[in-house]
Amino acid sequence: MARAATTADVFNAVAEPRRREILDLVATDELSVSELVQRLGIPQPQVSKHLRVLREVGAVHVRSDGRQRLYRANPEALRPIHEWISGYVAALEERFGELDAVLSELKREEQGDDGQDA
Amino acid sequence: MARAATTADVFNAVAEPRRREILDLVATDELSVSELVQRLGIPQPQVSKHLRVLREVGAVHVRSDGRQRLYRANPEALRPIHEWISGYVAALEERFGELDAVLSELKREEQGDDGQDA
DNA sequence: TTGACATATTCCCATATGGGTATATATTGA
DNA sequence: TCAATATATACCCATATGGGAATATGTCAA
Numbered sequence: 001m002a003r004a005a006t007t008a009d010v011f012n013a014v015a016e017p018r019r020r021e022i023l024d025l026v027a028t029d030e031l032s033v034s035e036l037v038q039r040l041g042i043p044q045p046q047v048s049k050h051l052r053v054l055r056e057v058g059a060v061h062v063r064s065d066g067r068q069r070l071y072r073a074n075p076e077a078l079r080p081i082h083e084w085i086s087g088y089v090a091a092l093e094e095r096f097g098e099l100d101a102v103l104s105e106l107k108r109e110e111q112g113d114d115g116q117d118a
Numbered sequence: 119m120a121r122a123a124t125t126a127d128v129f130n131a132v133a134e135p136r137r138r139e140i141l142d143l144v145a146t147d148e149l150s151v152s153e154l155v156q157r158l159g160i161p162q163p164q165v166s167k168h169l170r171v172l173r174e175v176g177a178v179h180v181r182s183d184g185r186q187r188l189y190r191a192n193p194e195a196l197r198p199i200h201e202w203i204s205g206y207v208a209a210l211e212e213r214f215g216e217l218d219a220v221l222s223e224l225k226r227e228e229q230g231d232d233g234q235d236a
Numbered sequence: 237t238t239g240a241c242a243t244a245t246t247c248c249c250a251t252a253t254g255g256g257t258a259t260a261t262a263t264t265g266a
Numbered sequence: 267t268c269a270a271t272a273t274a275t276a277c278c279c280a281t282a283t284g285g286g287a288a289t290a291t292g293t294c295a296a
Contacts, residue, residue, distance in 0.1 A: 002251035003121065003283040004134065015133040016122065016254085020202060027205070033273055046255070048274055067263040067272045075209035082210050084138060085200050087145070091193035092200050120281035121253040134284085151243055164285070166244055185242045185293040 007056040010077055014059070018042070019050050023059060027073040030063070036071070125174040128195055132177070136160070137168050141177060145191040148181070154189070 006012045014020050018040065025031060025039060033051065037044045051071060054060040058077040063070045124130045132138050136158070143149060143157060151169065155162045169189060172178040176195040181188045 001284055002249095003124070003253080005252065006121070006254095009135075011133045011135075011138075015129045017127075017129075018254095020129075024205070034271095043256075044273070045257080045275080049254075052274080064262095069273065073206075075206040078203060078206050079210055081199070081203050082207060085196060085203055087142070088191075088193040088196050089200060092197055119254055120279095121283080123282065124284095136284095152241095161286075162243070163245080163287085167284080170244080182293095187243065 006053050010057050010059060010080055013053050013057040014078075014081070016050070016053075018046075019054055019059075022047070022050055022054065023073050026060060026071045027075070030070045030072040032065075032068040032070055034068070124171050128175050128177060128198055131171050131175040132196075132199070134168070134171075136164075137172055137177075140165070140168055140172065141191050144178060144189045145193070148188045148190040150183075150186040150188055152186075 004012055006016065014023065021040065022036060025036060031039075033044065033047055036047050036051075040047060051060065051062075055062060059074055060071050061074050063072075122130055124134065132141065139158065140154060143154060149157075151162065151165055154165050154169075158165060169178065169180075173180060176192055178189050179192050181190075
């Protein structure tokens with residue numbers, strides 16, 4: 001067997017820097033392919049191919065508008081990455097001890113304690 | 119050009135599920151290659167090859183102990199992933215609004231307010 | 237030195253890649 | 267209908283892959 005397909009899962013899909021760049025671009029704005037071509041400065045077929053991969057793993061949604069295709073990011077598809085990396089966040093965040101404490105407190109409050117907001 | 123090398127960066131290195139599994143195993147315990155072979159149930163050369171990739175991107179550290187090589191994860195190498203995905207965390211966390219507020223407050227306190235610990 | 241154990245490396249192969257270029261498939265307007 | 271625009275797909279190619287099997291390297295013990 002060779003390497004897993006880029007469409008095998010989100011991890012493989014976003015291993016390609018250009019695809020992360022594309023995702024970041026359509027994270028805030030809904031963009032057409034030609035707008036992406038302009039901003040990325042790479043040939044249109046390449047953009048379309050990257051978008052296809054992102055589509056196949058559900059990382060982007062498409063909408064047709066006339067002859068344009070408008071793309072936007074679907075952050076939900078990134079959840080597996082978020083979940084995996086979150087196991088290492090404690091080691092990466094400087095003040096993780098305090099953060100943990102705060103999150104626990106939030107949870108406690110949510111479960112029925114009273115809460116005085118700021 | 120073909121796909122970027124697995125050793126090109128952490129994103130490519132951990133795109134392989136087995137390598138994430140290995141990382142998770144050596145995240146808590148320092149393990150030898152043969153221990154990894156046992157737990158993963160795959161041939162030793164494959165484990166060594168995966169470890170090599172992880173080493174080359176700095177995701178694991180090695181230590182020699184006699185004829186054994188003891189591996190442990192180096193979470194610091196995962197920071198680029200953490201940083202990239204953190205741009206999408208707001209959309210992924212359910213209670214992101216409150217979390218944001220709390221983090222802001224933490225920052226405020228850190229900058230000079232008093233703090234009563236629990 | 238020799239043998240056993242632990243790990244790394246090498247070789248072979250099928251496979252999917254990303255880039256380049258050309259072309260197919262809409263969709264719009266005249 | 268026909269030309270122009272927007273996007274997707276098809277082809278070709280060099281390349282690195284992960285798996286399998288064999289072997290090299292290193293370290294200990296006798």
